[in-house]
Amino acid sequence: MERDFKMTAITMAGLEEVLADELRKLGAQNVKEGIRNVSFKGDKGFMYKANIALRTAIRVLKPIKTSKVFDEEDLYEAIQRIKWERYLDVEGTFAIGAVVNSKNFTTNSHYISLKSKDAIADYFMHKYKKRPNVDLKYPDVKIHIHIHKEWLTISLDSSGDSLHKRGYRSATNIAPINEVLAAGLVMLSGYKGDENFIDPMCGSGTILIEAAMIANNIPANINRKHFAFENWKDYDEDLYFVIQDALLKKITSSHFKIMGFDKAPSAIKKAQQNIINANLEEFIGVHHVNFFNSKKEVFGKTTILFNPPYGERLNINVEEFYRKIGDTLKHNYENSTAWLITSDIQALKYVGLRTSKRVPLKNADLDCRFVKYELYEGSKKMKKQIDIGE
CATH class of the missing domain: 3.30.2130.30 (VC0802-like)
Known part of the structure; x- marks a missing residue:
């Protein structure tokens, strides 16, 4: 042994x-x-x-x-x-x-x-x-x-190319989020596939794909073509396939919805192609929708997680943009938990919602915050009253 x-x-x-x-x-x-x-x-x-x-x-x-x-x-x-x-x-x-x-x-x-x-x-x-x-x-x-x-x-x-290169992403937008960071955000949010999931600014679909793999217990690098250890002198191909088959047998099937929105038709096309590459089209739906004109249409608890434009990606009025994020979440997405990552720490004050958690992270060389907003049905005060039976 x-x-x-x-x-x-x-x-x-x-x-x-x-x-x-x-x-x-x-x-x-x-x-x-x-x-x-x-x-x-x-x-x-x-x-x-x-x-x-x-x-x-x-x-x-x-x-x-x-x-x-x-x-x-x-x-x-x-x-x-x-x-x-x-x-x-x-x-x-x-x-x-x-x-x-x-x-x-x-x-x-x-x-x-x-x-x-x-x-x-x-x-x-x-x-x-x-x-x-x-x-x-x-x-x-x-x-x-x-x-x-x-x-x-x-x-x-033992890996060779960075493990963020999963093998499914053939089409990207400007400044796509790294797959490892995307998976980390989903896991930090606590999402496990036991509720609905929405990325309202999905871009090329990386966060959606990582969330779907987590929800269905699909190994992260199952689509990857090669690992460096396959060139090693002691590589055991039989053992490799035994390990791979054991992981494949643990794949489950979540029945909750995983959805992505984007206002750009080109982004939707790229997301759809990447989702097909990852063999996840039966689990993820992407729609040509402007988040600011959207509302929650799925029943039950929902995790909202997104990577809005920031830094060089944002050529619009920062205050107005982040205020619209807060207004849309507050008025149209009750009974949800929303998470977003940004390097524009000052912009968060324009959201107008109180964060219940802030996690410091790095996105490439940018210092970021991954923040959580809890969106209740009605006011937070009403939620507390219900919880204590008043």
Whole structure:
């Protein structure tokens, strides 16, 4: 039986707790939250499972060496001490990515990548009189170098391309939301598929697709064509398909409505194409509707979650736009919970509704807030009276 080993899942700032919860529910051991990462233990099969199923991970790394380093020479020697033929053939290809956060290293990450590449190439040249080639696009092995203060961690990247590249999105609008962030927003909202869901400014449909996959327990990366671990020397194809089949058997079927609106016909067409790519057309409906002219037409509790334009995407009157969001929610969407993300923190005051929760997040380099509004039938005071039986 294969022993468990340590892994690290990389995520976005603010989603660490969500990712840790995902990992525990999948069966990971020793789950520990870090900054933009969560470490855990599992076996080879769990590594496959994590890549296929995790919604809020950007990549899954398998550390193969940690050591203290104080300069480039220490880095070079630490890399040279690894038996690289265990992971990479001399006829194979590799690529290196680096993240450096240390006052001992004044050079940039690109230089550290080049220094690490030289160390690996020299290792093979010394031992086999030949060196593997670098292939930045489709390497056989992708290596991740992380230096934090004086600690070096050398890892194999089991994912390859970022896990936000689910494989369903062929059409996008301006500044589409990252799939990992979209899934994180849905999970932070508490939505599990047990009520209706509306994205009233759906764009190319990413939030809707992630919500539908969550509602029906569909693995996040089931549409993805390739993972880096499939190139590894110890790749077990039979085990991979056993893991994949077990995840597919857990898919459920939610009967609640998942709907998207957008005022742009071009956005609706793109959303429809992406939904078809994700094989979710039976679960999601998208409609050419201006949210500000809409009203809730579904019965029962509803989660409303959207990513309204902000920053460079917004070329209109901010005060008027956000005030209309608040008015539409207040008057037309009673008995709902509304969530929205924005980097325009000041614009939130124009919504005119009290937030019941504010979550700090990052969208690329933008500092954002993910805020919650509880929309009751009648006034909040009336809701309290009903709750206490007055």
